[in-house]
Structure formats: structure tokens, C-alpha cells
Amino acid sequence: MSNSAPERPGPRDSATARYEAIRNMIVDGSLPPGSLLLETVLSKRLGVSRTPVREALARLAQEGLINREVRGYVVKRRTPEEILEIYEVRIVLESACAARAAEHASPYDLARLEHLTAEAGTCTDYETHLRLNTEWHAGLRAAAHNETMTRLLDELSVLQQIYNPQMHVRKPAELGEGQAQHVRIIEAIRRGDAETARAAMTEHLSRVRDLRVAAFLDNHGKG
Structure with missing residues (x-):
């Protein structure tokens, strides 16, 4: 040896x-x-x-x-236009992931998403909530079982992360609505309803996009 x-x-x-x-x-x-x-x-x-x-x-x-x-x-200097561009692509890809998850998710995939949703629903620490949200979206991508979409979304996630320190959304009502939308997406996936899962994810990410652009503008001024 x-x-x-x-x-x-x-x-x-x-x-x-x-x-x-x-x-x-x-x-x-x-x-x-x-x-x-x-x-x-x-x-x-x-x-x-x-x-x-x-x-x-x-x-x-x-x-x-x-x-x-x-x-x-x-x-790179950050702009609200880039946030919109990132979400424009993310919405297309991640809504497709939600639709695929409705057709391909395993019992384990569903259990993971449900566990993360339940844990986030009782979480009171904001940073922990952010981590659980990131893990939930990673779990959704995994449930789609499409490596190409997952890789592209992971690359977008890196671009998006550079904005996170400047556009956190801390209002409990807004966080609660995001959780409710996660629940609706999971329910559609559990039923195998691909088109409802796609539409629910599109609605969810469109809302998050608007909140993040508004938070970015508030932190940088609108002029």
C-alpha cells in the first residue's frame, strides 16, 4: 500500500x-x-x-x-431592467419545471416540497425563511427531472443573488402570500395538473418580480 x-x-x-x-x-x-x-x-x-x-x-x-x-x-452595476430580464427568463423556465413536476415528481419529491413548505410556514426568522424558500425552489426544479432546465435556472439564480441584499421583502403579509402560492403549486403537482401548476408558478414569480423591482427602486431612488 x-x-x-x-x-x-x-x-x-x-x-x-x-x-x-x-x-x-x-x-x-x-x-x-x-x-x-x-x-x-x-x-x-x-x-x-x-x-x-x-x-x-x-x-x-x-x-x-x-x-x-x-x-x-x-x-457589474445593477439595474431594475436586469431584474426584469432575469425574471422574464426565470418565469418561462421555472413554470415549465412546475408543469413537468406535475408529470414526473416522485413521492419523495412531493414529500420534500411539503416538508419545506410546512417548515417555512412556521418559521419566524427571516434569514431562515429565505434559506427555506431557496431550498423549496431547488426542490421544485429537482422534481421536474430535467437537468438542462435545472442547470440554466441555477445560473440565473447566481445572477439574481447579487440583488438579494438590496431587495429583501420583509413584510409578513407578503411572505405569507408567497407561502400560500407555494401551497397552490404543490396541490396542482399532487393532482398531476401540469397547466395549473404552470399558471400558478407564473403568477407566483410575476408577483415576486414586481416586489423585488419595487424594493430595488426604494433602496436606490426612483430618479
Whole structure:
């Protein structure tokens, strides 16, 4: 049996780790919109050479989280128009997921969605509520059993997350209505009613879109 030392992460592993680290800093607001991303500064901050940082920045630019400008890469500035664009695509894809879930969801898929809905319904902590909501939508996508739609929605979710710190909806009545809509979607899935599930998800996400745009404008001013 060999006692050789474990292999060191290769360049590709290092680039992936740096990509995830920088993306997390963008999503959580540590690198706010308009921040200039210099390879030298980031490589020093992350304790790595410039090569994996350069590869990570190229990947983030491809995903639309940062832009290439004359000075270098800059964290993308956020606009209400982009929120609308994200939701326009998400509504089409996730309503299709709801319809597919009505046709393909397993008993386990339904049990998972029902459990998350019940847990969120009794939750009083806002951050926990957000986590449960994220898990519910992930469960809905899984219940559709379509890997392509899930992957595309996961990519949209990353873009959407950069807006989350600035457009939280904290009113209990609004959170309660969102939960009620989740229940209606689950009921349609349980009945195998694909078109009602699709329509209910479209209504749900259209409402969330409008709330989030309004919250963004309130935080940034309408002028």
C-alpha cells in the first residue's frame, strides 16, 4: 500500500476555488457594484498567483457578474431592467419545471416540497425563511427531472443573488402570500395538473418580480 503524500490541487482546481471565492464576495456584497477587480490585489488577498485569479475573472465575466472595462474588470452595476430580464427568463423556465413536476415528481419529491413548505410556514426568522424558500425552489426544479432546465435556472439564480441584499421583502403579509402560492403549486403537482401548476408558478414569480423591482427602486431612488 502506498504511503505517498496526497496530491496537490492542480491549476484547474485552484482556478475553480478562486472563482467560487470571488463570486461569493460579489454575491454577499463584499465586492459591491462598481468595484475594480485587479489581479494583483485579488491574488494577494486570496494568497495565490495571478494565473488562477485571471482564469476566475474570465469565467465571472462570461457569466455576466463582472464587466471588462478600460481599467480592467469591474463588478457589474445593477439595474431594475436586469431584474426584469432575469425574471422574464426565470418565469418561462421555472413554470415549465412546475408543469413537468406535475408529470414526473416522485413521492419523495412531493414529500420534500411539503416538508419545506410546512417548515417555512412556521418559521419566524427571516434569514431562515429565505434559506427555506431557496431550498423549496431547488426542490421544485429537482422534481421536474430535467437537468438542462435545472442547470440554466441555477445560473440565473447566481445572477439574481447579487440583488438579494438590496431587495429583501420583509413584510409578513407578503411572505405569507408567497407561502400560500407555494401551497397552490404543490396541490396542482399532487393532482398531476401540469397547466395549473404552470399558471400558478407564473403568477407566483410575476408577483415576486414586481416586489423585488419595487424594493430595488426604494433602496436606490426612483430618479
